[in-house]
Structures are given as C-alpha cells and as structure tokens.
Amino acid sequence: MTPTDAKRPLQLNDQGQLRHFLSLDGLPRELLTEILDTADSFLEVGARAVKKVPLLRGKTVCNVFFENSTRTRTTFELAAQRLSADVITLNVSTSSTSKGETLLDTLRNLEAMAADIFVVRHADSGAAHFIAEHVCPDMAIINGGDGRHSHPTQGMLDMLTIRRHKGSFENLSVAIVGDILHSRVARSNMLALKTLGCPDIRVIGPKTLLPVGIEQYGVNIYTDLAEGLKDVDVVIMLRLQRERMTGGLLPSEGEFYRLYGLTSERLKLAKPDALVMHPGPINRGVEIESAVADGPQSVILNQVTYGIAIRMAVLSMAMSGQTTQRLLNQEAQANKAAEEQN
C-alpha cells in the first residue's frame, strides 16, 4: 500500500506526473496547464470524421457511479471510447449494494475483472481519495464528483472554457453565483482559478448558502448579486441543489430567483462580452432565465464538448503516470535484489 506524505502527494507519481485525479487541491499550475494543453489537442480529435485515437487500446475503464449523473457519466464513457478503451458503467446505487455488498467487495470484484482505470462518483466526500489510498493504489482513480468536496474534471473543463474564450486568466474577474455551500463545482473552480492566477474570484450567494471559512480560498464575497456582477468577465451559475437541501436554508425558489437568478437585465451589469457558464443541469427560471441560458453569451453547451476533451486528457495522463510508476517500482525492486545478492 502506498503511503501519502507531503513529499509525494497521493495523486502524483515519483516523477510528479498525474496517476490519480482526485482533487485540484495541491496540484501545481504547470500540471493544470498541461491538462488544458492536452485537452486542446483532444478537441481537434473530436472534430474529425473518425473521432478516435488508439491511446488506450486494450485498456478497460470502469465507471462506478454510486450517485446518479447523466452528463458526467456519458462524457466519461465517450472520452474513454474515443481513446479506444473498453468501457463499462456500473450504477451501483441500483446494483449489488442494494443486495448488501460493501463498497470494498464491489471494488475488489471490479479489480478482479482487470480494469485499469476507475472513474468514481460518490455522494460521500473523500470516497475517491479513500479508494485511491486504501483500495486500489495501482489503478488510476478518477474522481467524477464526491459529495460536497470536489469535482475536478468539471473544474478543469470550466477552466478550458474560460481559456478558449478569454485566452488567459491573468486579467479576469470571475463570479461564481448561487448555492456555493453544496457545490463541489464551486470548490474545484475556486482552487483552479487561484492556481491558474485569476486575480479576482468572486462568490455571490445568500449567507445561508455560503460555507463557513470560504475566505481561505482567497475569494471576494458578495451577498448582493448586482454588486458582485459589476464588470465581471465570466459568470459561472450553479445549480440550486434542491436534493441536497434539508430545509430552512431558503425561503422559496421564487425568492431565490428574485434575488439571485441571472436575468438578461442583470447580465448587463457584467462586461458586454462576459461569458455565461453553468455546469448543468440547468433549472430554468430558478437560477437562470431561459433567454440567458440560450443567449449569445452562453457557452453552456460548449462546456459539454470541452468536458469530453478534458476527460480524455485526464484518463490518458493518469494511465501514463501509473505505467511510469510501475516501471519505476520494478526498477527499484531489481536494484534492491541486485544489492542483496552482493
């Protein structure tokens, strides 16, 4: 079992390459830029008549979804297929766990099927991290979203969207609006923007939907939407996560829309060429007006396309990092054996 320590973070191999993709926390700027550059190249593959490259031919990618998702699951499936991997998807919430099998047993079984990469989505924060550290350290584990903690591929696809439309991050004001408290997307975006050098990250939402201690991310906090939207380059709207809400945080959806919904009128407060982003699925008339979601400044559907390229980049980079680590381990073992013989 591989221990984690400050010297070698769990997600990186001995050469500092990605081997798991669990969180954007602690990943250096160079690595995030490498993911974006690689994804840029994969975007070109997605525009071809034959949208497939042979990079992961013969490898098996297993999507293990303990929590429902359509967009993330299908874009991970497409990403793996475009890399020529074999793909299986398990919706564990509807499968053997309902027959009493534990997480550990489920994963051991999948491991025995000789999968090479697990994409894990789980309602508990830290699930992917736990699996990478204690269950299958030698397989590439990709976090497809864990609880309120992190959704690193969504974070990176948002960064790719911003970079492709705005060029860089150095002079941007980016506003993240809505239900910050329940949003792993917000957390991943704040980390990524900070690492990539965005100077003005704003979070906008009602006090009840802002997590305690959010200042530590180095963001500017607004509870007034009009004030927060002023002259921003990018507006990232979040979905109001009704299913995670246990009551008491909001008076009503109508009230939320009245105060924090992105309407055409309010969008005028941002720069005229401001981008409108949303991780989906959108709640029309709850956090965003239809005219804005479908309007000329919206890049919501581009985000979906970019998501496939980001997932292709992360899958291939993690696979490559694991392989390199295996070779390094073999070399170290051979050296040790040779030493013992002397």
Add this chain to the structure above:
Amino acid sequence: MKLPNPAELLPKMAAALNEHLANRHISEPRFIGIHTGGVWVAQALLKEMGRDTELGILDVSFYRDDFTQNGLHPQVRPSALPFEIEGQHLVLVDDVLMSGRTIRAALNELFDYGRPASVTLVNLLDLNSRELPIRPDVVGATLELAPNERVKLLGPAPLTLEHLAPAAH
C-alpha cells in the same frame, strides 16, 4: 561522424521529389509535415520547389505504440490538416527516419481522416535502423550511426543537424 548540412541536401531532395511525382503523374500533391522537425523540413522543401501550397501538420503522439512504456508526450499539439485526405496524393515529410514507428503512427492517423490515393514518404535523413518495413521514396542522406549515437534537427532557420548526448541507459 560529420553530419551533413541540410541546406545542401534540399536541392537534391526537391529534384528527386519532382521526378518521383512526375513519374507517378501526380500534379497536385498535398504536403504534410510531422511535428516539429518534419514541418521545418517540409517548409524548406516547399520553398526550394517554389511551391506555395498549404502545409498540413501532424502530431502523432496519440498514435504512438510506446505510450504504455513512455507515456504521453507532455507537449502534444493538435494536428491541423487544412485539406481533404480522401482521394488525395499526399507527400509525408519527416526529419529523421530511425525505427519507422513514427511513420507507422502517422499513416494510422492519416487513415483516420480518410483514404488517400497515395502517400509519398520524404526524409531528410535515413539512419538505416528501421524496425518496420517502411521505406522512404526520397531521402536527403543515409547515415550509419554507432549503436548509442543520436542526431537531432534544430530549426526552423537555419536547419542544422546536431549530435545528441547518448541516452542514459
């Protein structure tokens, strides 16, 4: 070993390529350079031939057969082919032909864009160490290197060939 000067090889390569294309009755070839050295050679060759045609760029990183051993090249670039491949006569240009695996990868990638009518292979150098049945149609020079000797093309202007330090293992 003294390495040749690419500028002196180009006129001969241009003449050989013109002759090859004439023999095959190819009047409108499409030029494709393999990233990065092949692109430089292709640009120099087009200039030498007095042709002003668009150059396609191929990055074969996603098609290499050593991915599981060497991983993904960190500076992979998107391929850019600004013309149809289907039914076209292609001239594929690379700097140094060593094992032939880059060309194998390039051919695989090209066929994902369509079915070319023909592919003519042009290399600045042939190191005579092919591991696959791949033979260039036009070659600047053929060299025999010592087992751990490597050469690298520097460019784009001027193009120069340089010895690389032997690999660590």
